[in-house]
Amino acid sequence: MTITAGAPLAEAPAAQAARTPWARKALPWALTAVLLAGAWVVNAVALPDSASEAPFVSAATVGGTATAGNLTAKVIGVHAARSINDPSGWTAEGTWLVVELDAEAVDSQYGSMLSVAELTIGDRTFRATERGQTMFRTGALVPGVMRHGALAFELPEDALKGTAALRLANASTVADNGVIELPIDLGGIPIEDDITLPETGWAG
Amino acid sequence: MMTIPTPLRPIAHAESTPPPRRDGWWRTNRLALVALLVLVPLVGVGVWWNEWYSYYGYGARKVTAVQVPKDGTIELGGATWGPLKSGEAKDTSGLDMPAGTRLLIASVPVKPDGTAVTCDSPLLVQQSTGREWAPLRSEVGIPFSSDEPERCVNDLADPANPASVKPYSMVVGFVVPDDVDGPFWLDVDPTGDGRFVRFSLNP
Amino acid sequence: MLILMTAAPPSPVQERTLLTRVRRMASLIPTPWLITAGGAILLAATAGFGGLADAAVAPVPTVTVGEQYSGSDLTLTVQSVELRTDRGNALVFPKEEKGEKVLAITLEATNTFHAPRSASAAEAVAGIRVKGIQGEPTISRVDGGGGAVLQPDVPAQLVLAWIVRSDELHDGDAVELTLPDSTHFVGTNVLKGQDYWSDIVVGATLTATVTEIPPQGDGSTS
Numbered sequence: 001m002t003i004t005a006g007a008p009l010a011e012a013p014a015a016q017a018a019r020t021p022w023a024r025k026a027l028p029w030a031l032t033a034v035l036l037a038g039a040w041v042v043n044a045v046a047l048p049d050s051a052s053e054a055p056f057v058s059a060a061t062v063g064g065t066a067t068a069g070n071l072t073a074k075v076i077g078v079h080a081a082r083s084i085n086d087p088s089g090w091t092a093e094g095t096w097l098v099v100e101l102d103a104e105a106v107d108s109q110y111g112s113m114l115s116v117a118e119l120t121i122g123d124r125t126f127r128a129t130e131r132g133q134t135m136f137r138t139g140a141l142v143p144g145v146m147r148h149g150a151l152a153f154e155l156p157e158d159a160l161k162g163t164a165a166l167r168l169a170n171a172s173t174v175a176d177n178g179v180i181e182l183p184i185d186l187g188g189i190p191i192e193d194d195i196t197l198p199e200t201g202w203a204g
Numbered sequence: 205m206m207t208i209p210t211p212l213r214p215i216a217h218a219e220s221t222p223p224p225r226r227d228g229w230w231r232t233n234r235l236a237l238v239a240l241l242v243l244v245p246l247v248g249v250g251v252w253w254n255e256w257y258s259y260y261g262y263g264a265r266k267v268t269a270v271q272v273p274k275d276g277t278i279e280l281g282g283a284t285w286g287p288l289k290s291g292e293a294k295d296t297s298g299l300d301m302p303a304g305t306r307l308l309i310a311s312v313p314v315k316p317d318g319t320a321v322t323c324d325s326p327l328l329v330q331q332s333t334g335r336e337w338a339p340l341r342s343e344v345g346i347p348f349s350s351d352e353p354e355r356c357v358n359d360l361a362d363p364a365n366p367a368s369v370k371p372y373s374m375v376v377g378f379v380v381p382d383d384v385d386g387p388f389w390l391d392v393d394p395t396g397d398g399r400f401v402r403f404s405l406n407p
Numbered sequence: 408m409l410i411l412m413t414a415a416p417p418s419p420v421q422e423r424t425l426l427t428r429v430r431r432m433a434s435l436i437p438t439p440w441l442i443t444a445g446g447a448i449l450l451a452a453t454a455g456f457g458g459l460a461d462a463a464v465a466p467v468p469t470v471t472v473g474e475q476y477s478g479s480d481l482t483l484t485v486q487s488v489e490l491r492t493d494r495g496n497a498l499v500f501p502k503e504e505k506g507e508k509v510l511a512i513t514l515e516a517t518n519t520f521h522a523p524r525s526a527s528a529a530e531a532v533a534g535i536r537v538k539g540i541q542g543e544p545t546i547s548r549v550d551g552g553g554g555a556v557l558q559p560d561v562p563a564q565l566v567l568a569w570i571v572r573s574d575e576l577h578d579g580d581a582v583e584l585t586l587p588d589s590t591h592f593v594g595t596n597v598l599k600g601q602d603y604w605s606d607i608v609v610g611a612t613l614t615a616t617v618t619e620i621p622p623q624g625d626g627s628t629s
């Protein structure tokens with residue numbers, strides 16, 4: 001017995017189309033439009049790849065105390081000078097930015113140090129100098145007890161203009177860790193002839 | 205005479221045997237569902253263990269505390285530790301102490317079994333919060349002294365024999381804020397595995 | 408007639424049909440034409456790029472003392488080449504009784520990258536070599552403050568020191584230095600997001616005459 005694929009079957013789809021309500025025909029198009037719009041929104045709000053490692057930023061002001069991660073710090077003053085020296089007698093000329101601060105750890109003294117100290121000016125990033133006696137990567141940060149000291153940044157001659165961002169952290173890298181961020185108005189800092197770095201010791 | 209022959213078999217009525225029921229979704233997929241139930245937790249545990257082991261599994265970090273009985277000793281990692289002597293330094297007039305803090309001093313006798321034992325400095329841990337302090341010495345003006353090591357040392361009684369390490373005591377001082385109350389633990393982590401020695405410290 | 412498409416392998420009749428159809432389609436493609444055309448393009452491209460002969464190697468530039476050189480995202484200006492017995496601020500320790508001396512090269516280095524870099528990195532100042540003397544230099548600051556991190560756009564006065572035997576170099580000898588060049592990359596895999604310099608090559612050579620600083624009286628530093 002053969003099934004004759006004849007006229008009745010051929011006629012059915014066309015007839016069906018003529019009888020389907022307009023709304024049902026438009027439904028797939030409407031769904032496509034909604035999904036496309038949704039995809040565009042998701043793409044627009046999606047964070048960049050590096051967002052999963054972005055640091056937790058805690059904003060600070062000069063004189064105020066801020067906490068981020070295992071670091072609590074209070075920046076006491078920001079100065080600029082054409083030459084710096086330290087209690088051991090070392091001296092260096094150049095364009096220097098000196099940040100005086102108190103810092104302590106929060107949870108643990110084990111491995112605690114002021115290991116991230118960066119100054120970002122425009123598209124350049126500077127790191128605190130390891131020369132001379134400063135608080136940079138030297139000495140322990142104690143939970144609950146503030147240490148007082150300074151950081152020095154060696155800058156190019158023409159760099160003391162515009163705004164800069166100072167970032168401090170008690171962690172080996174900034175990724176996934178807390179970081180204290182302080183905006184600095186470089187143009188508003190008077191440039192002194194010589195600054196003596198304070199000796200690192202207990203605050204207060 | 206022709207009669208209607210009796211049927212050889214009774215006529216099977218359509219209603220006497222119900223049509224076979226099709227299996228439900230749960231039944232058809234029972235093998236996959238059981239597999240999921242077993243494999244998902246297994247994968248979760250496997251990934252967790254792998255990450256945990258890569259961080260804690262190599263003995264470099266403190267993992268398992270071995271509590272020392274009060275005024276007692278314990279043997280761990282190739283040495284006998286204790287008994288702990290500790291207290292608050294009463295007279296800190298000659299030292300460079302910050303305001304609002306006290307100096308807690310601890311002395312941990314170490315008797316190696318023979319060969320040298322290495323360990324990091326002891327850590328003072330506040331039991332209620334888990335905050336840790338590490339020893340300070342030059343920061344408060346206490347000079348370095350080879351009689352008061354702050355970490356495990358290995359002075360040989362007989363220089364030719366590496367298994368003749370002399371017993372000694374680690375003497376450490378911690379600068380702790382006044383508002384941080386005990387009780388504390390003093391943790392010493394000998395290198396080797398993740399077990400570490402935990403003394404109770406109540407100044 | 409309805410042809411049933413099933414999962415079972417096609418029957419022998421259908422298989423012959425399929426193979427025959429494939430063969431027929433394949434025979435329509437002008438394979439010899441394509442091979443000839445491909446060969447012609449390959450030959451034309453090779454000829455266009457200069458044939459199979461070796462490409463000419465660009466000569467390595469030379470610089471002189473006092474001239475600025477740029478390479479590895481640094482600018483270097485060699486200021487002096489000296490042979491001395493007194494180490495000054497350099498962190499090398501010549502043994503006087505063996506007659507060892509210090510070959511000290513003073514230069515100014517400026518990091519032209521936008522982030523701090525170590526002068527001791529293989530592609531940076533530590534990549535400078537002296538022909539005939541083994542090893543990388545010991546880098547110190549002229550003002551003795553230690554620290555070999557070069558901040559962006561901040562010129563640093565550095566001393567590069569090697570220990571040499573007294574019979575190796577004399578006053579007035581010519582020494583040839585090689586200055587490094589490299590390419591900057593941003594890591595994408597293990598070093599993801601990190602800056603590193605690779606493909607270290609000789610960027611320039613410098614020939615200078617050694618000046619011997621005679622040993623001063625006791626107690627004074629050069």
